[in-house]
Structures are given as structure tokens and as C-alpha cells.
Amino acid sequence: MQAAKKVEIICDSLEVKNVLKLLEDFxxxxxxxxxxxxxxxxxxxxxxxxxxxxxxxxxxxxVCGAEQIPDVVxxxxxxxxRFGGICLISDTHFVIH
Amino acid sequence: MMDSxxxxxxxxxxxxxxxxxxxxxxxxxxxxxxxxxxxxxSLYLLLAIGFKGGVELNHSGLSSExxxxxxxxxxxxxxVPIYTFFVLRIRLNVYDAGAVAATYGxxxxxxxxxxxxxxxxxxxxxxxxxxxxxxxxESPAIxxxxxxxxxxxxxGEGNSFSWKPIVEEAFFNASVFLIIGSLxxxxxxxxxxxxxxxxxxxxxxxxxxxxxxxxxxxVAAKRLGNxxxxxxxxxxxxxxxxxxxxxxxxxxxxxxxxxxxxxxLFAVLCASASYIAVxxxxxxxVPEANPSLYVAMALAITFPFNIVVGIPVYHAIIGWIGR
Numbered sequence: 001m002q003a004a005k006k007v008e009i010i011c012d013s014l015e016v017k018n019v020l021k022l023l024e025d026f027x028x029x030x031x032x033x034x035x036x037x038x039x040x041x042x043x044x045x046x047x048x049x050x051x052x053x054x055x056x057x058x059x060x061x062x063v064c065g066a067e068q069i070p071d072v073v074x075x076x077x078x079x080x081x082r083f084g085g086i087c088l089i090s091d092t093h094f095v096i097h
Numbered sequence: 098m099m100d101s102x103x104x105x106x107x108x109x110x111x112x113x114x115x116x117x118x119x120x121x122x123x124x125x126x127x128x129x130x131x132x133x134x135x136x137x138x139s140l141y142l143l144l145a146i147g148f149k150g151g152v153e154l155n156h157s158g159l160s161s162e163x164x165x166x167x168x169x170x171x172x173x174x175x176x177v178p179i180y181t182f183f184v185l186r187i188r189l190n191v192y193d194a195g196a197v198a199a200t201y202g203x204x205x206x207x208x209x210x211x212x213x214x215x216x217x218x219x220x221x222x223x224x225x226x227x228x229x230x231x232x233x234x235e236s237p238a239i240x241x242x243x244x245x246x247x248x249x250x251x252x253g254e255g256n257s258f259s260w261k262p263i264v265e266e267a268f269f270n271a272s273v274f275l276i277i278g279s280l281x282x283x284x285x286x287x288x289x290x291x292x293x294x295x296x297x298x299x300x301x302x303x304x305x306x307x308x309x310x311x312x313x314x315x316v317a318a319k320r321l322g323n324x325x326x327x328x329x330x331x332x333x334x335x336x337x338x339x340x341x342x343x344x345x346x347x348x349x350x351x352x353x354x355x356x357x358x359x360x361x362l363f364a365v366l367c368a369s370a371s372y373i374a375v376x377x378x379x380x381x382x383v384p385e386a387n388p389s390l391y392v393a394m395a396l397a398i399t400f401p402f403n404i405v406v407g408i409p410v411y412h413a414i415i416g417w418i419g420r
Contacts, residue, residue, distance in 0.1 A: 014381050036132060044389070047319075048132070051139055052377040054388045083384050 005069050006092040009060040009076065010037060011085035013053035019060060022075050031062035043084040057085065063094055102409035106215055112404060114307040118314020119401075130312040138309040139207070139373070140275060145298045145305075146210050147276040150228025151283020152291045163226040165353050166363070170230035173349070173367045174237040177342055178202030182245045184334065188327045189390075191250035196379040196386035199242025200395050201338060203371035204234045206272060207313065211404045212365045214303060215412075216358050223358030225283075227366075232276040234366055239267040239378045246383050266378040273374065313400070320397040323389035331390070335398030339368035343411045351418055364411040369403055370395035 011019055016033060023031060036048050037059045048056040064072065069089060076087055106112060121128040157163075178198040185194035209231050216223055243263055283290060291298065324331050346367035350360040372395040380388055 012380070014377060051135055051316075051373050052380075052392075054376040054380045054392060083380075 001093040002096055003066075004063045004092055004094050005066050006090045007060075007062050007064060007069075007072065008088040008090075009085065010039070010057050011060070011080065012083040013048075013056040013058045015079055015083050015085075016058045016060065019076065019079060022079075023060075023062060023072065026064075026068055026072050026075070028062055028064050028068065028072070031060055034059040034061070041084060041086070063092065102412060103406060105218075106409045107405055109214070109218065111211060111214060111303065111307045111310045115310040115314040115317075115401070115404065118311040118316075119318040120314075122315050122318035129315065130308075135309065135312045138305055138312070140271070141305055142210050142302075142309060143206055143272055143275045144279045145302055146206070146213065147228055147232075147279025148283040148290070148294065148298055149213075150225040150276075151280040151285075152287055153223075153225025153283075154229070154280070155225075155284045155287035157224060157226075159226075162354070163224065166224075166226060166355060166359065167230055167233060169349055169353055170234050170363070170366065171237060173342070173346060174202055174204075174234040175241060177367065178238045178241040178245070181334075181338060182242075184338070186249075188330045191246055192383050192385040193387055193390055195242045195246035195250070196375075196383050196388075196391045197334075197394060198245060199238045199379055200372070200375045200391045201342075201370045201399075202238025202241060203236075203375045204231055204366045205369035205371055205395070205400060205403070206231060206235075206276070206373070207309065208365055208369040208400060208403045208408075209362060210306060211310070212362055212408050214306060215408050216361065221358045221361075222356070223362055224356065225280075227359055227362040228276065228280055230363065231366055232273055232280065235270075235273045235276075235371065235374050236267040238371075239375055239382075240264065242375075242379065243382045246386075250385075263378060263382045266381060267374075270374045270377065310404075313396070317397045317401060320389070320393040323393040323397075325387075325390065331394055332398055335370075335394045336402050339370070339399055339403060339407060340410075343368040343407065344414070347411065347414055347418060350415075357415060357419070360415045361408070361412050364415070365403065365408060368399075368407055368411065370399045372396040372400065 009019060020031065035058050037057050038048050039046055039057065046055055046057045080087060181201050182194050182198035185197050343364040346364040347360060350363045355363060372392055376388055376392050379386055379391065
């Protein structure tokens with residue numbers, strides 16, 4: 001097993017494309033996206049019941065090295081500030097296969 | 098005549114299903130349409146109406162009258178967001194005013210489709226080019242709305258702004274793309290194409306519309322409580338501005354010499370507000386604006402007003418002017 005950092009981002013569904021591009025720019029090319037996650041945060045209920053993606057959040061899950069974290073966080077911060085959302089970083093291990 | 102039209106319209110299955118959806122939310126029923134279905138239903142309706150419009154255009158052809166109608170549609174789509182922006186500034190900040198103005202400058206495809214259903218109940222025909230007019234009226238308001246916000250608002254510090262994604266979203270969003278694409282397929286295949294797709298495009302259309310309006314009712318009722326402190330101003334705006342826009346559209350349509358069905362569709366296009374294409378674009382371009390406001394106004398006030406009262410009232414006004 002190898003030590004790594006787990007990055008969980010919950011953001012506006014309309015911004016997923018931009019966040020993923022940003023991750024790829026930092027060399028993080030593997031990720032999982034869970035669409036239409038619902039919940040409540042500082043900007044109210046995000047219940048995703050509309051025809052547009054306006055009230056929808058999505059979750060992005062990825063793993064990267066500790067050295068990549070500062071750059072990724074600084075790049076994602078303005079998007080979260082402008083559109084809302086959260087970014088959680090935790091220690092993890094992934095199984096080498 | 099107006100009373101009987103309103104009653105007849107109110108008692109049509111699609112409208113009653115809309116109220117059933119609203120009632121379900123208000124009594125806290127657990128009725129819900131699983132998430133991918135409303136999107137499928139909306140795509141179906143756009144495909145069907147685009148295709149039908151194309152078949153009509155194949156039959157009637159492009160004339161100077163058609164081009165004048167399309168020009169009038171673009172003029173209204175540009176003017177409405179500009180004047181409504183300044184009306185909205187009385188109570189709203191620049192961002193919300195810009196987003197709501199764009200919403201009212203654009204159109205509601207489902208209101209248009211409900212009007213088509215209303216016309217078919219009365220046996221009144223309409224030109225296929227009105228579907229093209231609908232597609233043309235979706236986008237300009239998005240660009241105008243963003244321009245107004247950038248002209249009168251403060252651009253956030255350090256926020257990079259690019260027109261490219263906004264223009265892409267405005268002109269190539271799923272609704273516009275599918276309507277135009279289906280219209281072209283309808284134009285190419287004509288009556289033979291309509292025959293080939295008949296049960297799908299025609300026979301089940303009203304059933305699908307009813308199902309979709311059931312979901313719209315569920316969502317509209319949920320959004321009713323989102324209007325905040327300016328709710329009475331916004332409710333007044335959401336009813337009076339469509340009436341004003343419809344009145345201007347009917348006069349313009351009379352000047353151009355549109356047919357009865359086309360006049361009603363043009364009035365409905367000018368009176369309706371977008372809750373699909375514009376909110377998505379505005380959320381990207383003007384995140385400072387409150388989506389609860391512009392979605393709630395379009396979906397919970399103007400949409401029900403138009404499909405229940407607006408359509409028969411606009412039709413009655415067209416009848417009076419035509420006498």
C-alpha cells in the first residue's frame with residue numbers, strides 16, 4: 001500500500017467540467033464523479049429537483065501525492081468561493097495492484 | 098368567450114396534472130418523478146415540437162412573411178431583457194436584475210408546447226416557422242443579460258471573465274440544439290418522416306406533456322417559497338410583465354399580418370420566461386445572482402399564470418383586435 005492524499009470536492013454541477021480540467025492541469029488524471037448529490041450548506045438546500053443543473057451538486061473523488069495538494073487547493077479555492085462547495089483532504093492509502 | 102376558454106383550458110388534462118403536482122407538494126405527498134425521467138420528457142417534447150415544426154415548414158416553405166416573423170422574434174428577445182432590467186432595478190441588485198431580465202427575455206418551450214396543445218384542441222393551425230422563432234428567442238437574452246450585468250455591476254476582483262463559454266451555452270445548449278436539429282430533420286423528411294414517426298411524435302404527445310406538467314407542478318410548488326423580501330414586487334412583475342409583453346407582441350403580430358395561431362404563439366413566446374436554458378447560463382456567468390429568485394419567478398409565477406390564464410386571455414385579446 002502507498003500513502004496518499006484523498007481529495008473530496010463537492011461543487012456546483014455546472015462547475016464540474018472546470019474543476020476536472022484544473023485537476024488534469026496538475027497531472028491528476030484519474031478521478032470519480034458522482035453526479036446529483038443532494039445536501040445543505042452555507043448557500044441553502046441543494047435538492048437537485050430541477051431540469052437544469054442550477055440546484056445540483058456533484059462530488060469529485062480523487063487521490064494524489066502530498067506534494068500536489070498546495071497547488072490544487074489554491075487553484076480550486078476561487079471556484080468554491082464564487083460558486084459554493086467544499087473541498088476535503090485526508091490521509092489515505094491506496095492499494096497498489 | 099374568454100371565460101369559457103379559460104375554463105376549457107383549465108379543465109384540459111395537462112393543466113389538471115400540473116395542479117395535481119402542485120397539490121402533491123402542498124399536502125406533502127411523497128409523489129416524485131425519478132430524476133432522469135423529467136429530463137427525458139423535456140427532451141422528448143423538444144424533439145417532437147421541433148420535428149412537427151420542421152414538417153410544417155417543409156409543407157409551407159420559407160417566405161418573406163416567415164423571415165419578417167423571425168426578425169420580429171429576435172427584436173423582442175433583445176428589447177425585453179433591456180427594459181425589464183431597469184424595471185427590476187427598482188427593487189433588485191444589478192446581478193439579480195440582470196439574471197431575471199435574461200430569464201424574461203428568453204422563452205419557455207413548455208409554455209409554447211402547451212399553447213400548441215391548446216390550439217390543436219380548438220382546431221387552429223400555426224406555421225412551423227414559429228418553432229424556429231422559439232429557438233431563435235432562447236439565446237439573445239442570455240447575452241444581453243450578461244452584458245447588462247457587466248455594464249452596470251462591479252466585476253469581481255480577480256475573477257477572470259470569458260465570453261466563450263457563455264456564448265457556447267447560449268447558442269448550443271441542449272434545448273436550442275435539439276429544437277433546431279429536430280426542425281431540420283422534420284424539414285428534410287417532411288410528411289413521410291412524420292408518417293414514419295407518427296405514434297411517437299403525435300399520438301402520445303399529450304400524454305407525455307401531461308406527465309411532464311405533473312413534474313413541473315411538483316417543482317413549481319416547491320419553489321413558491323423562495324421569493325424573499327421582495328415577493329409582492331416579484332409576483333406583480335411575474336404577472337404584469339408577461340401581460341405587457343404579450344400585448345406588445347399581439348400588436349406587432351397584427352402589424353406583420355400573422356395568422357391567428359401564429360399571433361397566439363408569438364404572444365406566448367414574448368410573455369414566457371425561461372427556467373431551463375437561462376438559469377444554467379446565468380449560474381455560470383453571474384454566480385452572484387440568486388438562482389432561487391430567477392427560477393422561482395419563471396417557474397412558480399409566470400409559468401402557471403401563462404398556461405392557466407395567459408393563453409386564453411391572449412387568445413381573447415387577439416380575437417377582439419381581429420374583429
